[in-house]
Amino acid sequence: MLYNTLSTLGMSRRLQTTMTQLQMDMVRANEELSTGVHADVSATIGARTGRDIALRNLFDRTEEYLKTTALLDGRMGTMDSAMTSILTAGTDLLATASTGLGQQAPTGVSLQNKAKATLDQIVGMLNAASGNAYLFAGTAVEGPPMRAVDGDKSGLPSPMQIVRDAITAATGGSAMPTTAAQTAAVIATLDNLFAVRDPATAAPAPLTDTYEGGFYTGTTAMQAGGAASPRITGRPADATSVAYGVQANDQTFRDLLQGAYMLAAVDTSTMEPAAYKDYIEEAVSKMSKGLGDLRQATALLGIQRNQIAAVTEQHQTQKTILNLQIDNLEGVDYAEASTRISHLEAQIDATASATARIAKMHLTNYL
Template structure:
């Protein structure tokens, strides 16, 4: 009978042991990293075919985050718009109250009505010329343009100012009921939505934003925001909307004429009645605008809530793919530490052996 005894040289053993120590040390470092971070060190390699699913999930999550960021900006814009419209309406309502008191005949406050209207007009124009992140909020899709021309400033496009447009019509004011009616007809034409962009028109000299009507007469496109996948919100309020237009019309009538100097009772009544009506319609219209903005805020808030919930679900799904089980990672670390300890122990014992131990 013969025996075959396999032998492994000490050199070969040392080389094998060194290779094992190297790979085990690397594996221990990886396991330690995963244990400390809670994430797989090489996510896509560990997932294999499921990596495509993770890629899709991440793309969806980034899309959701983009909508959430955009909606935060939209919320800021809507809040700024609401604050501006409410402030403008308050200024207009203050002048309206004075105008109503003086509607049938002039009282002691009529001497200040022109200055009050002029101050309110300047304040409202400044308020509605607000910008947010570089966009003028009341210019519609032409958000790079300041929407309203200041009362005495010349509009470079038409070469005239709003105050001059009214002055060309009213001069020193109506001297009779007939003159008052004629002047009002001309002013109505200036502030009509179909007046075009001529020098003697609201959208030519007073307003510089996006027009109310397209060339074919249909309503022009409004500012729109995408607040979610497949969900858009038309939220644009423009300074040429009817409510704002009526307020500016009423204030312009009172700012361009010293109504206390109108001697003809018929002319006075017609002028003050038309100015008060324009202001009243404008204040009511701006209240409707505020309500519309508030509704849009609620829609945007609901969309943001849905996105927040969706983002939480998506993050949980992504975590399921990318995260490691802390107990499993801890077990791997301990096993690798035991294996390395054993390897180091064997190596230490081998290093102490010599031929003298057998002699």
């Protein structure tokens, strides 16, 4: 005679395994419903996993470029603001100085004080920073590029003292030129002081200091040997490079500062008439040229900012497209996920009910 055996222990274990699997499936389904992404993307999309990885890599690179363009735009915005302020201050000083071109002004000390205040303002703007980077220092972004007009704790002569020493050396001992010949000598000496030169060469006599080192401490215009130093550039895209590095030792600032220092170093109202005319004309001419070049540099910076804005828009568009493509591969159909959860809930309820019935089964019920 054959007997059918009934093992409640075996059935309970099988139901327990089924319940565990159903609960894990329920957790994954709820996770997919909340995140909108398959819990195991590679298992779900199969052979398309390679394309998904490539899209993800491109998406991440696009995000990094967006961070770069945001950083570049922020730096350029700060530079633009500083250069605009320098233009405003320089133009105001130039207008005041220009009134003395026709006739020697009796209030030269007021012009001298105004020039000193303008220099302080310009130097402060050229020491502008964005984050931990000084914007007008070239590649030497870790420190302010300009020394204070009245000097610092370095032990070096102050920039103002350097200019006054140069004037004294050119005149043979006088604090200001007294003849046209002395004015010409002073102008030639100051031209040498503010000139671009190989940093490996010594300052020409009678100078002992140069603009780079005495006034400016950032990246030199030339490397030792005379080759141009690298400029700051930004790379907002794979095939796009923007050389936006305006430096405080560019010729535009050398000219502007030379004219302003000429006005701040002496009281022009006390100069001899023979020396005054050429001196004030040279100061005004240097400032005018520097401000004209600065306007062009500011306009170029504006063009570069527009270029960055256009690249940023391209990246944002690409990011949107990539996000849609990735979502098509990794994304969950919410209706399908909801239906699957409903089925799982029904299966879990049925399994739990069966488990409860088995738990109530006793051998005595069948004797």
